[in-house]
Amino acid sequence: MEKLTAKYCDTCSKMLSADKYHCPKCFSEDLEVRDLSGKGEVYSYTNIFIAPKQFADKAPYYIILVDLEEGQRVTARYNGEDVKIGEKVEFENIEDRALYFKPAVG
Numbered sequence: 001m002e003k004l005t006a007k008y009c010d011t012c013s014k015m016l017s018a019d020k021y022h023c024p025k026c027f028s029e030d031l032e033v034r035d036l037s038g039k040g041e042v043y044s045y046t047n048i049f050i051a052p053k054q055f056a057d058k059a060p061y062y063i064i065l066v067d068l069e070e071g072q073r074v075t076a077r078y079n080g081e082d083v084k085i086g087e088k089v090e091f092e093n094i095e096d097r098a099l100y101f102k103p104a105v106g
């Protein structure tokens with residue numbers, strides 16, 4: 001099971017995205033990798049009818065913007081039927097470097 005991680009700058013007490021190698025604010029390279037809860041809320045979504053070739057078998061699908069509990073905003077695929085703005089979602093897995101979220105249980 002893959003985990004959703006982010007990097008944390010101790011100097012600024014700020015969460016950064018996992019692909020950062022230094023803090024954009026203080027330029028510290030002393031970043032700590034932290035696990036995220038994977039829980040968040042749908043901020044926005046787009047329905048993709050015409051997918052790039054490698055995802056054609058999965059179209060149509062939703063691309064969602066998720067505001068995570070930790071304050072990160074990530075782009076992900078939605079593994080569910082009908083997405084709503086403000087819906088609670090949780091991280092499911094990473095496939096082809098894309099994040100997948102599903103409706104949160106409970």
Ligand SMILES: [Zn+2]
Nearest residue numbers: 009012023026
């Ligand atoms: Zn910093």
